[in-house]
Amino acid sequence: MSSAYTAPFAEAFAPLIWYDDVPHQMLHDELVRQGRPDIAKAVLGGAKYHQLNFLLRGFMGAPLDFVRKLRRAILGSQAEEVPDTVDRWLAQIGERYPNDTRFQQLLAITEEDVPRGPPGCLLFFDKEDPVTIRDIVEQGLEGDHMRYSINEAEFDHAELERAKRQVATLEAKLQARAAHVDRAKVELARIEAAKPTNESTKSTVNDVVANTRVRNTESADQSSKIPCTVDVSHTASTKQAATPTTR
Amino acid sequence: MSYLKQVAPFDTTIRDYASFLIKLSAVRFKGIGSFHHSSIHPTESNNAILAPAVGPLLNITTTTYPLGPFATNRERYTALLNDLRERAANRLWSDLNLNACLYAASLEAQEHVDQCEEMAQEEDTYITHGDLKPDIFRVRKDGSIAAILDWEL
Numbered sequence: 505m506s507s508a509y510t511a512p513f514a515e516a517f518a519p520l521i522w523y524d525d526v527p528h529q530m531l532h533d534e535l536v537r538q539g540r541p542d543i544a545k546a547v548l549g550g551a552k553y554h555q556l557n558f559l560l561r562g563f564m565g566a567p568l569d570f571v572r573k574l575r576r577a578i579l580g581s582q583a584e585e586v587p588d589t590v591d592r593w594l595a596q597i598g599e600r601y602p603n604d605t606r607f608q609q610l611l612a613i614t615e616e617d618v619p620r621g622p623p624g625c626l627l628f629f630d631k632e633d634p635v636t637i638r639d640i641v642e643q644g645l646e647g648d649h650m651r652y653s654i655n656e657a658e659f660d661h662a663e664l665e666r667a668k669r670q671v672a673t674l675e676a677k678l679q680a681r682a683a684h685v686d687r688a689k690v691e692l693a694r695i696e697a698a699k700p701t702n703e704s705t706k707s708t709v710n711d712v713v714a715n716t717r718v719r720n721t722e723s724a725d726q727s728s729k730i731p732c733t734v735d736v737s738h739t740a741s742t743k744q745a746a747t748p749t750t751r
Numbered sequence: 752m753s754y755l756k757q758v759a760p761f762d763t764t765i766r767d768y769a770s771f772l773i774k775l776s777a778v779r780f781k782g783i784g785s786f787h788h789s790s791i792h793p794t795e796s797n798n799a800i801l802a803p804a805v806g807p808l809l810n811i812t813t814t815t816y817p818l819g820p821f822a823t824n825r826e827r828y829t830a831l832l833n834d835l836r837e838r839a840a841n842r843l844w845s846d847l848n849l850n851a852c853l854y855a856a857s858l859e860a861q862e863h864v865d866q867c868e869e870m871a872q873e874e875d876t877y878i879t880h881g882d883l884k885p886d887i888f889r890v891r892k893d894g895s896i897a898a899i900l901d902w903e904l
Contacts, residue, residue, distance in 0.1 A: 559860055
């Protein structure tokens, strides 16, 4: 749990989890001094709730240490000693619950039965249609989880070849595109080189205006050879272009 | 040595923490769960006050949906331990041995829960912090508690 909740008195006043007992005893004594022996009692009895909530979060640490602390927190001095190995403890619980098929399955499966995945890869199963690792191993069921397998026997070499071909095809297409882009860049550079600058544009307009005047005033023969000659001295726009205003 | 004992006059921190617990003990609720918006709106006729309601227990570790609210701790831990066994049986943890150990520990814990009379009592409930570790405290140099953080109410 990570958010606040409501709990009965004995759990609600279980104190912070300190990693030794001295603060718990100090808090107990202080609560007694402040006139609340009931809360003080809850402080010293809070360990069982700590252990249960560790377990619910999946935090066990060393399993036998955890079981020992859980038993002592709940049963105190009457707690039975835990077996000396995890396997013996699991076998002991297995004997107590022979009809719990899920637990018996967990006990029966070994590491060798489990398809190996890359580090950090968790296997999740559809709760509505559960496929257990035992099903996969015994019945050869296939599913998305097999994609994570790195066992040589289960590795799909054909899929690897398909992926390699796909990469090669895409790379060839990329190279063809790159050549096309290069050609387009050359064309762009040629066009940009031909583009007049702003200064040259002004002078060109002025030149056109001046040339037009010259043509109008020089000879009728020469002007008649130019089909698009304009008498710019009578147009406002050309006047503006010829005599730019200063703003 | 704990975190708090290293950074401040610890008896002052303990005194403040004890006072804080005493204040919390004055506020009572019904049921075990998390706080939700109340559907009861105060009116002149119902004489209600605006307060949060105890609803399902918000728990990031459960399989699918919040469980509860519960009347007793026995009900609550039975439901949550069942859920833990469900997760372990489906091998939620990548360590195969951990799944078996968690399943076995939950069976053993269930035995204790079934026998614990304290957990069978239906009684008033109180606010408790869901993450009881020392770094939720902000402590002044003199050891007094300035704040307790991270309630996620």
